[in-house]
Amino acid sequence: MEEKKWYHIEADDAIRHFQTNKKTGLTKEEAEGRLEKYGTNELPEGEKEPKWKKFIRHFHDVLIYILLIAAMITIFLGHYLDTTIILLVVIINATIGYIQESKAEKALDGIKKLLSSKANVVRDGKRMEIQAKDVVPGDIVVLSPGDKIPADIRLFRADNLKAEESPLTGESVPVEKGVAVLDEDTVLGDRTNMVFSGTTIASGSGLGVVISTGSYTEIGKINTSLAEVEEIKTPLLQQTAKFGKMISVFILVATVLLFIFGYFIHDYATAELLLAVIGMAVAAIPEGLPAILSIILALGVQTMARNKAIVRNLPSVETLGAVSVICSDKTGTLTKNEMTVTSVILPDRELKVTGVGYAPYGEIQDGEEEIDIKTDDTLEDFLTCVKTVNEASLEQTEDGEWVTAGEPTESCLLTLAEKANQPIPRLEGMATIPFDSSYKYMASLVEKDDGEKVIYVKGAPDRLFDMVGLKAGSEERSVWEEVMSKHAKMGRRIIGAAMKKVPQEQTNVNHEDVASGMTLLGLAGIIDPPREEAIYAVEECKKAGVTVKMITGDHKDTAVAIGKEMGIGDENSGHVQAIEGRDLDDMTEEEFHAAAKSCDIFARTSPENKLQLVQALQEEGHICAMTGDGVNDAPALKRADIGVAMGIKGTEVSKDASEMVLVDDNFKTIVNAVREGRRVYDNLKKTILFILPTNGTESFIIFASILFGAMMPLTPVQILWINMVTAVTISLAIAFEKIEQGTMERPPREPDEKLLSGYYIFRIAFVSLIAGGGILTMNADLIQSGYDQAVVNTVTLQALVMVQLFHLFNCRNERNFVFNKDFFSNKIAFLVSALLILIQLGVTYIPFMNTALGTVPIDAEYWVFPIVIGFAVFVIVEIEKWITRKVVKLKV
Known part of the structure; x- marks a missing residue:
């Protein structure tokens, strides 16, 4: 073109x-x-990325590569059942991730269809x-x-x-x-x-x-x-990538050393030793972890969708929990985007107007008393003027919603008139002067119900002051200008109204008719009011250690006034640090970084300023969320750790550049998403704390068996079964844990915080050793008593599962005693526990499961061993938690 x-x-x-x-x-x-x-x-x-490519992408993980290598070795050894199970596990993981990613995309596509536009x-x-x-x-x-x-x-x-x-x-x-x-x-x-x-x-x-x-x-x-614009990798992806590499290096080194040790010291047959080493590698890999992490994140996506926040990709859910700065647009996000008259200034007094938005619910009050229009001619004339000289419309729909068409400032004047305690007429104009920016007013010649003809004028106060004869510099005009200045500093726009009685024979109106002789009726103070729920949300952010910065195209005074009402800025002094985009343009890089940290409000900003602001905050170590709705916001949205687009007024470009879309364009929804992100991250950590001891216990058992030349207590297929069945059943329960008390009263976690803290590593090793030691002791006793290897393997398998079942309840609360008031709050935990018991009974007593997993039916008394070991681990871990909490007083 x-x-x-x-x-x-x-x-x-x-x-x-x-x-x-x-x-x-x-x-x-x-x-x-x-x-x-x-x-x-x-x-x-x-x-668009092809579906097959999206599916293949879910195999791109170092731990999955190790499993695939293990599958190839089992093919070489002729253990085709093992190969099948390993590959099945890998495919299940990829499928779960692909399905959840597709669900998030479909949710966003649904919004796009709702917002499709037409043209005349x-x-x-x-x-x-x-x-x-x-x-x-x-x-x-x-x-x-x-x-x-x-x-x-x-x-x-x-x-x-x-x-x-x-x-x-x-x-x-x-x-x-x-x-x-x-x-x-x-x-x-x-x-x-x-x-x-x-x-x-x-x-x-x-x-x-x-x-x-x-x-x-x-x-x-x-x-x-x-x-x-460069996209930023989320903290979770960075952490899991490091975690995966660390585990993979450990597994490879350990398996090579163990193979050498077993081959030269214990003289194992090569095939048998390879199978044992593969068993250990499979045991050490938390192959169920990617699946359960995907499920937890997907449940977070669904929860946020129900709360009007559509998240485009799974890791972004977790990133929300790490947000330390939210850079928010003002209009429609922090405010209602519905202009509202909050005060009417008449020549002799100032009136208060209650109610916000275009819905005409509220009163016009003098002090605390509602004014009776019948007894107040000046106010009645003022309201008649602003309702008559008005091109907007205000209507109530069938479902009770109030909708407007026309200029927002004109719409709110209609709402003001509707708040009067008596109906205010909208008189038909016999002749009009339409509004034009060159003279900044509009006028209408009307005939009142009593037959009197008047000209009503509505417009910029300074023009009306000239019309009513208030000369510049005069005492009376200075008083009015002082009142205007006070309201302007409160972020209010001022509209004036005036009238003039004219002869009965007059049928037209021109600029000369209104140039003099007018009577000033009053002024209206108009503001786009803050959302009440957004004020509470800003307060919640402060408690959570999340800084809120307002970015707007509006003037500085208006932005500062709204910022103070919102509670943005210094909590003690109430001071709001504000700066304009043109000042940012003249700054050096160091000055810009200092302003990005210290300023609360950025007014009259350009798209470049927004992008620079995000980059500066990220370079200062912040996880940054940025809201936007326009095309000009898209680069900053894409660069931010979490770009948040508006679903109602946002452009398609801004939505495509963002990780999250707000269905209701409400700041409170962002804060709700941050809360959900923290809950999800806490549950992710609890899941790791739950799953990894299983891998540690299995690895310890196999390592000790090879070290001491004993029989293998578990086959690779049985290990995979334990890892997957606990991951897709009981570990799923942790995803439904409610947010813990005080979660939104702690500061955001550091971006470089490790997925496994020192305490977590201790807990995983501690549980692995006590569980592994108990099971090895049980194994030695069973083998010495002459039990068949298949029976020993079956009891060992059940013991590991029972340890996980009891350990689930340890992990539902990281540090506190498990039997608290929230013990029964997560019904899913009890449902999946019952499901796991049924599955394990099937593994033991259903013939085809015996064949697939190499298990055998066992007598009832053998179940005592797994239950006792599981309960013992549960009690010991609860004692350890009490000591850590009360004696050591260690922070997780």
Whole structure:
């Protein structure tokens, strides 16, 4: 598509260039031809990874490689059943990971479908609604309030047209549009004769010709820059990669040394020794761990989805638990994105307005008393004025929701009028002066119910002060300006209202009519109020040691006022440290890093500032979450450890660049996700604390058997069975453990915190030794008593499973006594325990299971050994926990 500066040429020239017509638009045939030529009006999604490739990716793990090597050796030895079981375990792990990843992607695709947009175009002389993806260059587009703009458009008609361009420029105030030719060097944010794809019409109406679609739009150009941004590997992936390498090196070294020892010292047959060494390698590998980690993360994904946060990939769930800084957008995330009148300033007093948002629930109060409109003519005139001189609409839907159309500041004035204790009329204008930014007011000539004619004016207070004769520098004007300044520092926008009685014969209104002689009715203080739940969420962040930084395109004073209400900044002094984007641009790298750490609010920021801020915080060692909704936010979202896109007002580009999408655009949802992330991470650690002692016990038993030249108490297939059955049954119970008390009152963990702390390594070794020692003692006694090897193997297998079953309850709480008030809170723990017992009875007494696993039926008295060993381990570990907690007072 040809690259031209369309804002620098006449609209008629653009229309001629695209061979279209202002009134009739394109014909159906022309539109179809151009759709074939230019392609659909969609941003390229990039080449999707094939399903088979996604599946294969789940085999890319060093521990899985060791299992595959073990499978190849068993084929060489002719133990095909062992090979089958090992490969089956590997495939099950990959399948679980693939399924859970696909579920997260489908959830996100569902949101995309809900948010698909349409466009109103003129074709064959008729106005029609089509899918936005079918818009082509040369289409004539009809623009109305609330419309999402489908492509880049050169305007040729603009009637009081304003566009909300924050998705592209970050500017929260709607931009007024016109049709005049602009200078060649006009920057994107000042191209007022154009509207851009992905932005929205705030008010007014217009017509324009499409000049760019798809990847050729301004949004499409930014999309291509995403490829240059480096993605950050999550803490969990970094930790598990290190953990896997560490275990794999240990396993390889230990198995080689053990093979050499067994071959030269005990003179084992090569095949028998290889099988034993493979058994130890398989025993040491926590092959069930990837599966259970995937399941725990997937359950976290599902919990977050129920709580209105869609997570795109599993490891991001855990990363949320490590977040130490949240950089949040203001409008719609920390605030309601619903302008609200909070005060009315009349000439003789100031009134308070209760209730927030567009729903007209609240009162107009003087002190604590509701005002009776019948007894207050000034207030009645003020409300009539702001309701009459107003182009917005406010309606209640069938399901009880209040919806608006038009300028947010006008919509909230309608809500104000509805809060009066008596109905306020919306008078029909006999003549009007529409709003224009050049004179900053609008006026309407109306006839009141009593037949009196008046002109109502609504607009910028400074213009109204001139109309009512308040001269600059006068004492009365200074008083009003002082009041305005006070409200501006509180983050409020000020709208004024005035009126003038006119003769009965007057039928028109012009600028001269309102230039003098007006009576000031009052001012309205308007603010986008903070979400109440977001205020509590910021408080919760402070307790959790998570810093909240506000990033906004709004002015500094407004941002600071909202920040104070939110509780952002110093908790003791209430001081909010704020800085503007232009100041950041002039800083050195060291100064920028210092500002990133010390400042709470970043106002009037550019997309580059956001990206630099994320990078600076990461370089200072923070795990950073960044919210955003526009295309300009995408590079920063992609760079952040957790990019959080808005599901309602967010662009598709911002969602694609993010790890998480908020369905409700609410800051509280992010904090809920952080809480869930911490719970998930704690449960991941508990799972490791539960699973690894099994591997340690098995490895210890086989190592000791080879060391002392004894018979192998377990076969590789039996080891794999124990590892998998405990991983997919009882260890699953830990995923359902509730968040522990005090979890959101501790600081975020350090990014470089090891997955296994010193205490964890001690606990794993301790449990492995006491369990392994007990089982080896039992084995020696059974062998000396002359029991068959198959019986010994069966009892050993059951003993290991029973140890894990009892140890599950040790691990449900890392440090505290297991029998507490939450003992019965996790019903899944009891269900899976019962399931495991049934499975193990099947392993012992069902013939085909005997054949597959090399077990034999045993008499009832033999079950005493496994149960006693399991219970003994449980009691010893609880004693160790008490000593660690009360005597040593060691932190985990």
